Amino acid sequence: MTTDELALDLRELHKSFRTPAGTVRAVDGLDLAVRPGEVVAFLGPNGAGKTTTIDLVLGLATPDSGTVRVLGHEPSDAIAHGRVSAVMQTGGLLKDLTVRETLELTASFYGTPWAVGPALERAGLADAAGRRVGSCSGGQQQRLRFALALLPDPDLLILDEPTTGMDVAGRRDFWNAIRADAAQGRTILFATHYLEEADAYADRIVLLSHGKVVADGTAAQVRAVASGRVVSAVLDAPATDDELAALPGVDHVERRGDRVQLHTRTSDELARLLLTTTGAHDLEITSLGLEQAFLTLTSDDAAPVAPPAPATDRSASTAGSLR
Template identity: 60%
Template sequence: MTTSTTATTPAIELRGLAKTFPAVRGSHDSEVRAVDAVDLRIQPGEIVAFLGPNGAGKTTTLDLVLGLTEPTSGTVEVFGRRPREAVVSGAVSAVLQTGGLLRDLTVRETVRMIASTYAAHSPVDVVIDRAGLTALADRRVSKCSGGEQQRLRFALALLPDPRLLVLDEPTAGMDVTARRDFWDTMHADASAGRTVVFATHYLEEADAFADRIVLIAGGRIVADGTTAEIRSRAGGRTVSATLPDHALARATAVLRSTEGVRTVDERGARVVVTASDSDAVARLLLGELGGRDLEIVTAGLEQAFMALTGDDRDRLGDQPAHHDEELVR
């Protein structure tokens, strides 16, 4: 990967970014605000996941980063340049969910054809190997599964040796092994300085493979941080302990009067408390209330997602990918 800007230049910088579309006919609103005043900075070498419910604005934001659409207001810079300039220079590649493949060509023929459009590119066999397609190189695209076609799109994205990879549902259709191999490659690339930004509907994927999660709802960033930080912000921690019989009668009243406690649940001799200050609750349970078998658990990412986005319909998991552009346009 070549570098032409300083190490301090952000890979992506969004300032006051907004994008509106005309509202659907019959709507009371004149426009839909798909992206609403987003500020975001992503540094070189980061692996960042965009999470959010359907229609949150994830794909629209990525389209703006790729220069596929222009912002209504605000600015987008990719390595200090306008998005289209960065794309044309080969600094940015994308793996999208659909399009760009000719069914009658083989995998190798497809990669060779796209490689011919670049003045300089990585060796064809190298990118085929990195995408895990060597055994399928002579197979026609029409005979490839959805996951295999997605890996072919990944191979094409690697041809210009980009400094930034933008991925929209990159592992859609891949089996578990292919997903793991794909992310092993992404981490190796990030260690070498490549930046990876991806939108996903797989909570486990974001949790396992991203260094940072940007949670989007209603076109705005509602949380930005590591998985642990987002879990903590959303629901605090759950603290539980087994209490002696003589302490159970007054435990609920004592705990509910403690600052930062949100819920108290008695489950036989065990008390389960959700609180923003888990240390204070732990001291109270072990000290004044004489508890034992203490456990402290951080909220799950799915709980955090629902708490921060207010969405209890779209339980992100191993579901078919949705393209949120269909909902906002």
């Protein structure tokens, strides 16, 4: 099993928090298997359980039930062995140290002082090495966190919403550094609530909602769903779902009272068709947000909305399944 060892193996994870408003089930029966070399995006709205799951993976929190294995180890062992490292959202830096001092200090914990120079280069911080952390831009601080995470040369790199609060240029520079790193074959799991980031940088997207995995597929599959639109209208003549589904470009049909909702990726053509050849009226076109995409993916009668994933050696068991 050694060559087949999973980078990340989460089973039946549960984690609840007590708040004044009651118990919050942050992670509620989450299963996930990540193979070595995958670049996985954890996509979901705020409160979906992304950060809690990452805390469980890193051993910063302990699950109420379920198991976490990181490269076959307990999280704390994986951390102690330097096999997993993480870029957290905010904080965690001493403002009065320079960039280089922060790296040298952290490298001393890993016993890898030689890794400081290469980490500076790969994070694009060579010019800022002598600068105090407190006077670095948000983007530079985030690239410093990335450089710190590179020091142990981890097998698994975890990033928790790494570009929150960064401007467009900073975000681009940051992802360029990550992409260069991913190209070397490192396993990467990043949380984000930007669909574009997941789309551009991950080869597998895991959608989280209410602490569960609600969809798991390739970027192409998720994009197809999330880029769709809903054309809804009131029909003056009754039509069956099958008749509606047979209209060109219709992926999926739902009914809300006297309105029909047609999911499509060719909304203009469908709207033109409905208005010119049928008695449909009160027509509305709305874009399908991520939340809507989740619902479409998880509703029991959801039609297969995306083409099957191209079969590769690793996607056969993971990326192809839309749960």
